[in-house]
Amino acid sequence: MRGYIQSWSLQEVSVLVNYVITVDVGTTTTKAILFDEEGNVVRTSTCENNISRPETNAAEHYPEELWRNVVKCVKSATRGVGSKVTGLCLSTYMHGLMAMDNRGKVVLNVMTHLDLRAAGMEKLLRDKEREIYERTGCPPIFVYPLIKMLWLRHRRRDLLNRIRYYMFLKDYLIMRLIGKPYVDYGIASGTQLFNINDLKWDDLALEIAEVEEEQLAVPVEGAKELDTIRDHVAKEMGLEKGVILVPGTFDGAAQSIGLAAFETRLALNLGSTAVLRALTKEPILDQDPRMRIFAYYAADGHWAVGGALNNGGSLLRWLRDTIARVEEAVSKMTGESAYDYMMKMASKVPPGSDGLLFFPFLAGERFPFRDPHARGTIIGLKYSHSRHHIFRAALEGIGYLLRVIKEALEENGIKVEEIACGGGGARSKLWLRIISDILKAPLIKCSIDEEASNLGLFCILLRVLDGSRSLKAIARGLCRDLHRIAPCKESSAIYEHYYRIFVKIYEDLRSAFTFMAKQQL
Template identity: 30%
Template sequence: MSKLLVGIDMGTTALKIAAFDTAGKLLGSATLEYTLYTPQSYFVESDPAVYMDAIEKGFAKLAEKGVPIKDVVALGFSSQSETMFFVDENCKPLRNSISWMDNRAVEQSQRLEKKYGNELCYKHTGQVSWGANWPATKALWVKENEPEVWAKTKKILLIEDFIIYQLTGRYVADCAMLTSTLYWDITTKKYWKLMLDELELTEDYFPEILEPGELVGKILPDMAEKLGLSPDTQICTGAMDNAIGALGVGAYRPGVFSESIGSTLAVCVPTDKVVYDPNQQMPVHYYTMKDTYMMHTFTSGGICMRWFRDKFCQMEKAMAEQLGEDDYNLLTKQAENIPAGSDGLSFLPHLSGSLAPDVNPHATGIFMGITLMHTKGHFIRAIMESLGYLVRRNIDALEAMGLHIDEIRAFGGGSKSPLWNQINADILQRTICVTSSKEAACLGAAILAGYAVGIFDSIEKACDSMVEVIARYEPSSENKAVYDHGYEIYKKMQTDCAQLFEMVNGND
């Protein structure tokens, strides 16, 4: 019997599932989208049932494609970070899950900042501020605004914790997922007593802490039967999607910068120790390997393009369906005809607030410079360019800390676009490398699962043998001046619109 490894990537708007052999060959994959709810501004939720439903359908799709899922020996997870669940004693959700994109807890965030200061937060959690999107602040919001839910809550879980319980009946969490909760201490790798006291909770309300890529146990027999898996299948911890995606493209060495354009735009730089930013702009996270760390931040990314597609590109979606083509390809073709700099059209991509290095939960998206000459293609290209500027802003902050960036590896949906890769190379004036990893986050999860069950001697050796650079995009000096100018506009929009953001949100 061949040994197969499965990686499950639980993203913001879709679940991806992929099966690999032990040499890293992709045997089959499936993608299932799910719906987010936005009941009011800055509230983002989902039905907890959609995740296990997507996993069940995902395994069914793999089986339909001829993947022998009975040969799966282990599965691991790549998960959207911060999305949280409030459950009762039977792990039954008491409300919708609250997405990482949700920024409802501004009042709680401001109160914690005033009470403790951001410096204390940074020292113990690695996060630069008491952000409204972090789980601890949203837990306080639930405590103060939904007392009936809070009274019944027996466990507060992240998405990986919730799914692992469904599969094994065991409450566990991994350090790489807990790293941005604000109730986990990066210096001790334990729950932070100060925040537990603030929440008036004990450690019993949270899962047992494990390392990324650690064995949890065998799948429950009834769940194995439901999913079509062997009852001997082992379930393993994973890590947050952006970190594990970086692992899936081989970005595990210090100095290797990874950028992911999925629903979020995420950047990661691994380090072998905790490195604090003296300017307190860049957060520190736990990485996918024991006692390793990373400088990492993320914000709205490809979801900006999805928003534009869904709201303004119904014709392209209909044409794509009729032609059997990817609708994003039709959007990209329009952007290809637009010159660098989008003829003066600029976009600020903060559709759900902004995170480090420019933290502002009130930030919104802005198109600026619109004239009668601008077409839909201009707007599409401006969105692409805005995310390149955002990556450049992060690189500037990292290099100000003394972290040298040797190499950039791109993954996620955006990396499949040659145009988008070239735009990023030109904006960053650096080579962009794309690897053979077709499903980087799923592959990273599979690598960790294989390591957890002893198939691989080390994570490093697995990456070196399974990941190959297949394309390089060299920067064009021809576009340097226009993009340098566009970057200055981007930064000025960010700073000069801060007061407007407050006014739009009724806080001024």
């Protein structure tokens, strides 16, 4: 249903206490959560973000629609206590690019990170890709706004004369809130245009994009009070005058903060994609020429370092809709989730899936193997295997790729003692068990895993409002661990064997993937 809003309360609201509101604008939903002063979730409101596909490989958001969703969600989440809301903090997804003309009219909708039209343009940076990586923390991948700008210059020159300003969604929303465009360091650091060493727009990247600094928003620290929300906007949202705006950060960094993933505790997001991140006190780059990890600014002097898979929960959705039709039918009869039934069947298969390997590259891959030509591949299929082996092998395939990212982080000096999990995939105890055994690291299930991004925004707000406590201390005081999954030595030994085989076979498959791409298959 288009534009739906869901809202629910977890505890009684009171007009005797103050509240803050956090807003997370994701690819598919906008979520606003009202917190009380103690960090308790009071009310949640979500709204669907519709993706437009006006041409092949396009995946756009209409900026005005996203803005309306922000207004609706805030108004719904704060109803009845709008006068007691003191602050708002915001996160959005990364790598979006939009453009406006000199009158402030949108001439390019938000090209999201799902937009594939710029694929291949990253090759234009081949001679400078290491230098750009060391300056911006962004490996040579086509999802970044710099590459999208090159695509516009080479494929959509009809738009260039109309473009006066480039934006990355967060700055557009901030402009609507306070009247001026600013972008936090976190979002800026995911554009491939931002210098991570001096926290300014990078001269070389701007030169490559043929963009002037005046065409971009002013970068600011996301963990500081920026301004107050304009009076008429506050009224539209059901708030009073004087609500402060804290810019926040990008959604992934907010999630890592909400999961208290500091120092040797990492964060794992099992959403549509899968992402493994560490929060560090400085940007850490991969010394390996493969540039297997990113380094983005998080907030308050912390950096988010890690790698993101193209394929995560989206792979399970594909399995459900194609191979698991029987499980889906059973789930409709029993009321049990199709995913839960798939997990139940996968749990009957032993670790290693009896020699079946699933390379989960249905959407190519960006980390840890930068391979847009990679294809989903099943190796080792025999008559003795069932679709349940395929279910488990797919879960294990994601785990093997996360292991490659973990090893890349460790090779660059990041110690991993435990991993806190968030996202919808964290509901599956089996998947967490498999990943723990493959990574040989304890996995932590947290009480607020699916709202971790909003909790991270609350932590940033509290850091601004109460400067006496560090961001790390605030997050650790609010994130409550539910249970810990320790790796099983026997299963880890089995997975160690198959992991080495998985990596070796992938290297052998690369030439086949490239050949298929040349044949336009």
